[in-house]
Amino acid sequence: MNLATSRYVSSSLSLLCLLSSFALADEPATTxxxxxxxxxEAAFVEMLSGATLIGHFxxxxxxxxxxxxxxxxxxxDLVEVRKIDEQHWLFKARIRYGDHDVTIPMTLPVEWAGDTPVVVVDNLGFPGLGTYSARVLFHKDHYAGFWSGTDRGGHLFGTIERSKPADDNTTDE
Incomplete structure (x- = not known):
């Protein structure tokens, strides 16, 4: 191999290494x-599993x-809420509004705005209910958000209520 070819190969290898490092830098970090x-996340599960969201839209x-x-x-009525993967959560819920009363498992994306969980739904179909988009945040014992369907939308808000354990015999004295 002559000197010119050696420099070309060396330059090409350097360029490939440089490009590879940029490509690797663009890969999402799995942490x-x-x-x-x-x-x-544990507090979110505790807040919602077994709780009832009662409110208005x-x-x-x-x-x-x-x-x-x-x-x-x-x-x-949220029977169970649990994390499935990095961004998706399973909500097993009985939903009652208007003349609808259905129980369905829903896989919903949850994003975090700092310490606040937000359900982010875009054009997701719910059996028997329709297709919706929504942003609903949960904080302390409240929820609030915006929803939209095919031809309408609005606000929703309410409180998160937890039933007291049946064996709770405490009294105020």
């Missing part, structure tokens, strides 16, 4: 959740001019 994030755009949207009741 384990921090202890703090694991605590947040609105349908915006149909109200008379100058009138606020009418509040309609909703109720979600």
């Amino acid at each position: 384990l959740p921090s202890d703090e994030q694991l605590k947040r 609105t349908v915006t755009g149909n109200e008379p001019k100058g009138e606020p949207p009418r509040l309609r009741g909703e109720r979600y």
Whole structure:
């Protein structure tokens, strides 16, 4: 191999190594959740599993001019909430609103805004209910968000209620 060929091969190898390092830098890092994030996720499971979301939703755009949207009741009995993978969670829920009363397992994406979990749904179909997009956040004993369907949308909000254990015999004295 002559000197010119040797320099060409050396330059090519250097360029390939450089390009490889950039390609590797663009690969998503697979890191384990921090202890703090694991605590947040455990608190989210504890807050919602076995809880009932009781609140209201609105349908915006149909109200008379100058009138606020009418509040309609909703109720979600969350049998179980658990993490499936890095971003998806299983919500087993009984959903009651209007004349609907169905129990379905739902795999929903959950993102985190700091320490606040947010369900982020885009055009997701729910059997018997329709296709929806939504952003719903959970904080302390409340939930709030925005929803939209095929031809309407609105707000939703309410409280997260947990039933007291049956063997709780404490009294206030």
